[in-house]
Amino acid sequence: MSLAVIVSVLAVLLLLVGMVGIIYPILPGSILNAVTALVWAAVLGSAASWTFGVVAAGLSIAGMSASAVLTGRRLRRERIPRGPILVGIAAAAVGFFVVPFVGVFLGFALGLLGAEWVRRRDLAAAWSASWGALKAMGLGILVELVCAMAALAVLGAGIVAHFQR
Numbered sequence: 218m219s220l221a222v223i224v225s226v227l228a229v230l231l232l233l234v235g236m237v238g239i240i241y242p243i244l245p246g247s248i249l250n251a252v253t254a255l256v257w258a259a260v261l262g263s264a265a266s267w268t269f270g271v272v273a274a275g276l277s278i279a280g281m282s283a284s285a286v287l288t289g290r291r292l293r294r295e296r297i298p299r300g301p302i303l304v305g306i307a308a309a310a311v312g313f314f315v316v317p318f319v320g321v322f323l324g325f326a327l328g329l330l331g332a333e334w335v336r337r338r339d340l341a342a343a344w345s346a347s348w349g350a351l352k353a354m355g356l357g358i359l360v361e362l363v364c365a366m367a368a369l370a371v372l373g374a375g376i377v378a379h380f381q382r
Contacts, residue, residue, distance in 0.1 A: 221261050225376045228257035232369045235277075239361050241321065243313075247281035247361055250274075250368055257372065261379055269375025273368040280364025284357035291353030295346040301332035302350075326351055 231253040238246030251274040258270025292302070305328040312324020329350060333343035 221379070224257055224260045225379075228253050228372060229369070229376075232273075232365070232372060236362060236365045236369070239280075239358060239365055243321075247277045247284075247365060250277040250365055254368060254372055258375075263379050263382065265378035265382065266375055269371050269378060273371040273375070276364045276368040276371060280361040280368075283364070284361040287360060288353045288357040291356075292350055295349045295353075297329075297333065297346055297350050298336075301329055301336060304332035305329035 232250050234244075235246040235250035235253065238244040238249060240246075254270045254273035254277065258266045261270075305325040308328025308331075309321045309325035312320030312322075312327075314320065316323055326347070330343055330347040333347050334340055337343045337346070
């Protein structure tokens, strides 16, 4: 089995791991996908691999950027400062160990709601702001995941194009 085949299979597997990292944020999924696409292109070294690898990396970075912009805009609109977000992140870390699989999401949501409740002193306002923030983050994850899927498709097309030569 040639090096190009092994690297291509590993690249596809790493892109799949990156998509899991986007949904379940233990590792930076989009960054992993972008680096994987560029390393794949560099190792294969053909014009096709570089073309498709750079496009796949660009899609990954675009997804990450769009996610950050969409989420950040909504958090500003809901007037949620960094403090409650950091509390939510800390609660997500605790939730990761307390409740397998869903603890990250549950911990973040409860931590954000609790911090907003303490800050606003109004449960209805805290719920509304927290729910808006969670929807924004969900939309950001969805956009980032769609871009990661497109990057995987582009890399797959690049694998076909590389081996067609």
